[in-house]
Amino acid sequence: MSGSTRCLIAGNWKMNGMLQESLSFVNDMRENPAPEAVEVALMPPYTLLHALSKPFEDKGIRIGSQSMYFETSGAFTGSISPLMLRDAGCHYVILGHSERRDIMGEGNVILRKKLDAAWHAGLEPMFCIGEHLEEREAGTTNDVLKEQLSVLEGTDVNAPLTVAYEPVWAIGTGKTATPEQVSATHAFVHQELARLGRQCRVLYGGSVNPGNAESLMACEGVDGALVGGASLKADTFMEIIAAAARVAA
Ligand code: 13P
Numbered sequence: 001m002s003g004s005t006r007c008l009i010a011g012n013w014k015m016n017g018m019l020q021e022s023l024s025f026v027n028d029m030r031e032n033p034a035p036e037a038v039e040v041a042l043m044p045p046y047t048l049l050h051a052l053s054k055p056f057e058d059k060g061i062r063i064g065s066q067s068m069y070f071e072t073s074g075a076f077t078g079s080i081s082p083l084m085l086r087d088a089g090c091h092y093v094i095l096g097h098s099e100r101r102d103i104m105g106e107g108n109v110i111l112r113k114k115l116d117a118a119w120h121a122g123l124e125p126m127f128c129i130g131e132h133l134e135e136r137e138a139g140t141t142n143d144v145l146k147e148q149l150s151v152l153e154g155t156d157v158n159a160p161l162t163v164a165y166e167p168v169w170a171i172g173t174g175k176t177a178t179p180e181q182v183s184a185t186h187a188f189v190h191q192e193l194a195r196l197g198r199q200c201r202v203l204y205g206g207s208v209n210p211g212n213a214e215s216l217m218a219c220e221g222v223d224g225a226l227v228g229g230a231s232l233k234a235d236t237f238m239e240i241i242a243a244a245a246r247v248a249a
Contacts, residue, residue: 005201005223006036006037006038006039007037007038007039007201007217007223007224007244007247007248008038008039008040008041008162008201008203008223008224008225009038009039009040009041009224009225009227009237009240009241009244010040010041010042010043010064010092010126010164010203010224010225010226010227010231011041011042011043011227011228011231011232011237012043012066012094012097012205012226012227012228012231013042013043013044013045013066013231013232014045014066014099014228015045016045016232017044017045017047017048017232019047019048019051022044022048022051022052023051023052023055025233025234026052026055026056026059028234028235029059029061029234029237029238030238031059031060032059032060032241032245033241033242033245034244034245034248034249035060037244037245037248037249038224038241038244038245038248039062039224040060040061040062040241041061041062041063041064041091041092042056042061042062042063042064042231043063043064043065043066043092043094044063045066046065046066046080049063049065049085049088049089049090050088050089053088053089053090054089057089062091062092063088063089063090063091063092064090064091064092064093064094064124064126065080065085065088065090065092065093065094066093066094066097067080067093067094067095067097067100068080068081068082068084068085068093068095068114068117068118068123069081069114069117070082070110070113070114070116070117071117072117072121081117081121082117082118082120082121082123083121085121085123086121086122086123090123091123091124092123092124092125092126092162093114093118093123093124093125093126094125094126094128094164094226095111095114095115095118095125095126095127095128096111096127096128096129096148096151097128097166098128098130098166098168098171099171102168108147108148108150108151111127111151112151115127115151115152115155116155119155119156119159119160124160124161124162125160125161125162126162126163126164126203126226127151127152127161127162127163127164128163128164128165128166128205128226129144129145129148129149129163129164129165129166129189130144130145130148130165130166130167130168130171130205130206131144131145131167131168131169132144132168132169133168133169136167136169141167141185142185142188145165145185145188145189145192146192149163149189149192149193149196152193152196152198153196157196157197157198161198161200162200162201162202162203162224163189163193163200163201163202163203164202164203164204164205164226165182165185165186165189165202165203165204165205166204166205166206166226167181167185167206168206169206170205170206170207171205171206171207171228172207172228172229173206173207174207175206175207176206176207176208176212176216177204177206179215179216179218179219182204182216182219182222183219183220183221183222186202186204186219186220186221186222187220187221189202189221190202190221201223201224202221202222202223203222203223203224203225203226204216204219204222204224204225204226205225205226205227205228207228207229208225208226208227208228208230208240209229209230209236209240210230210236210239210240210243213225213239213240213243213244214243214246214247217243217244217247217248218247224244225240225244227240
């Protein structure tokens, strides 16, 4: 953990979640054991945002979206705007997730438009970066991350931002980066952010679960976690929050 800032445990439900089960999830969530040290956020699918924002808020959980379009309104069939997300109670929006980059073809140009639009609407982007397995094996991880972070060049350094380092090979695979890989990569990301004039939280994501959360959160430069599969059940998600609270204590 990097010290002064509150760490963040965020859950990305991806394309999962129906209304009834998500309301049960909220009921099952116990109180955050260390709200002064650990912030909690969840990113359900768009269809649940309005229904969940108040119940989550009552539990001290911030809500966010998994994506958005960069225009404010208009003839963009099927798209959701940053203002709609604010209207639905969102604080965060995930941008640059590897599934959006790889499956939907989102690259730096569109991501910069989305970042600017998110800031303009008062959202805090959770900007995801990460290398593929071939890139790690070829020793080009830092080059890839640097190129992904270059989108931030020339942006307002005071605009709110959280970065999430998610090695693509660790997402949904059960393979986690080792503490050494995590510490070294987070050090590089913080250094690169500093070069861009920014100091912000850098979360780790990729197969985080109750069994590995504590050792990952204890790594130097890790300011929280972006959790996929293990955030779908309230009990496993709460165990990860508890692990972060132990590390922060
Ligand atoms: P998993 O925790 O399921 O590996 O997903 C990580 C992720 O992509 C979060 O955004």
